[in-house]
Amino acid sequence: MIGYILTTEQYEQIQGQYYSPSQFFNCVQDINNVWFLFLSDQDKQEILQTEWAWVLELPTGEYTPKPSPPFPI
Amino acid sequence: MPDFGIFRGFNDKLFGNKLYAGQLPTQLGTVGSIVASDVDAQAFFNRVIAAGGNLSLLEQYAVNQLVLDLKSYSIWSKMKAIYPMVGSSSAACAQNLKSSSFTGSFSSGWTFASTGIKNTSSSGFFETNCNDNNFANNSISFGCYSRTNISLTTYDFGIYNTSLGRGTWMRLLNLGGFGGGVQQAPPEIGASNSDSRGFFQMSKNGSTTVLGYRNSSQLINTTSTTTNATNTTFYLGALNNGGTAAFGFSGKEFAMAYIGDGLSATDMTNYDTAVQAFQTTLSRQV
Numbered sequence: 001m002i003g004y005i006l007t008t009e010q011y012e013q014i015q016g017q018y019y020s021p022s023q024f025f026n027c028v029q030d031i032n033n034v035w036f037l038f039l040s041d042q043d044k045q046e047i048l049q050t051e052w053a054w055v056l057e058l059p060t061g062e063y064t065p066k067p068s069p070p071f072p073i
Numbered sequence: 074m075p076d077f078g079i080f081r082g083f084n085d086k087l088f089g090n091k092l093y094a095g096q097l098p099t100q101l102g103t104v105g106s107i108v109a110s111d112v113d114a115q116a117f118f119n120r121v122i123a124a125g126g127n128l129s130l131l132e133q134y135a136v137n138q139l140v141l142d143l144k145s146y147s148i149w150s151k152m153k154a155i156y157p158m159v160g161s162s163s164a165a166c167a168q169n170l171k172s173s174s175f176t177g178s179f180s181s182g183w184t185f186a187s188t189g190i191k192n193t194s195s196s197g198f199f200e201t202n203c204n205d206n207n208f209a210n211n212s213i214s215f216g217c218y219s220r221t222n223i224s225l226t227t228y229d230f231g232i233y234n235t236s237l238g239r240g241t242w243m244r245l246l247n248l249g250g251f252g253g254g255v256q257q258a259p260p261e262i263g264a265s266n267s268d269s270r271g272f273f274q275m276s277k278n279g280s281t282t283v284l285g286y287r288n289s290s291q292l293i294n295t296t297s298t299t300t301n302a303t304n305t306t307f308y309l310g311a312l313n314n315g316g317t318a319a320f321g322f323s324g325k326e327f328a329m330a331y332i333g334d335g336l337s338a339t340d341m342t343n344y345d346t347a348v349q350a351f352q353t354t355l356s357r358q359v
Contacts, residue, residue, distance in 0.1 A: 022178050022179055023180070025180070026196060039182065042183075046163075068226065071233070072238070
């Protein structure tokens with residue numbers, strides 16, 4: 001899956017910040033601990049009109065998830 | 074009385090299509106023609122509007138009927154949060170039907186449509202702001218309506234706090250089963266299941282007995298030792314592990330979710346009847 005790639009500074013800048021009254025940024029780390037951001041097309045339309053529009057210009061790349069820790073069974 | 078055709082056109086332009094007794098509102102336009110007969114449904118519609126969302130007349134009708142049905146089944150008063158996922162926007166879908174408490178918020182990565190909300194399998198969770206410390210021990214229920222059949226090694230709704238080693242959680246289809254836990258520590262309770270579509274519920278109601286349903290079928294009826302609350306809020310689309318979305322993202326489309334006090338087996342089958350009727354009215358039943 002393709003996502004936006006963020007530096008640590010960019011992650012710290014946007015993580016948890018609201019781009020609409022009911023939506024906030026949530027970033028995830030890939031297998032190499034690189035921060036990624038996934039946006040739906042609707043998210044992008046919302047963000048385009050805000051101070052956060054710059055995230056739409058971030059570089060993109062293929063995301064490889066970390067192995068999910070096993071759920072305690 | 075002469076047929077003044079000009080007046081027919083005049084009325085149509087001013088007031089839109091007319092609704093006759095027995096008709097279902099279908100394409101009569103958006104909010105501004107609210108048809109609620111229930112005060113709680115009306116209050117929900119007002120919250121949606123205030124948040125910047127809007128609902129079709131059909132959605133309003135369906136929600137109004139859902140409220141009436143839940144009240145007739147004596148389920149309504151047991152609920153803390155009901156998210157009907159109507160309105161095709163984050164503003165509308167974040168609203169709690171039951172009350173102005175527990176308005177939710179969405180992380181990035183969701184899409185919103187007339188059929189519900191959908192996250193990706195890599196990101197996206199719905200923060201309900203409903204904390205499990207709102208519920209007494211042995212009195213909690215939660216459920217969600219999924220429109221997606223997919224088997225992923227991920228979890229769909231609830232809380233699991235790894236530091237405390239306990240929570241309240243469910244997965245709809247993972248490793249061939251429906252499972253979860255209700256105010257407990259592992260091991261998880263599960264049952265065979267081959268389809269993650271439908272209305273899934275779990276409950277503890279006055280005892281350590283855990284009931285689990287997919288639609289009207291009881292899949293789980295067992296017991297688990299009850300543990301105290303984790304002081305964590307419920308997430309939909311992932312589990313909440315102390316403020317972090319954990320154990321994968323669901324990747325499913327949800328068309329409703331709820332969190333409430335404990336429900337009996339009768340309550341849960343009645344809830345299914347009401348929710349299936351709700352989804353059918355909106356042509357999004359699975």
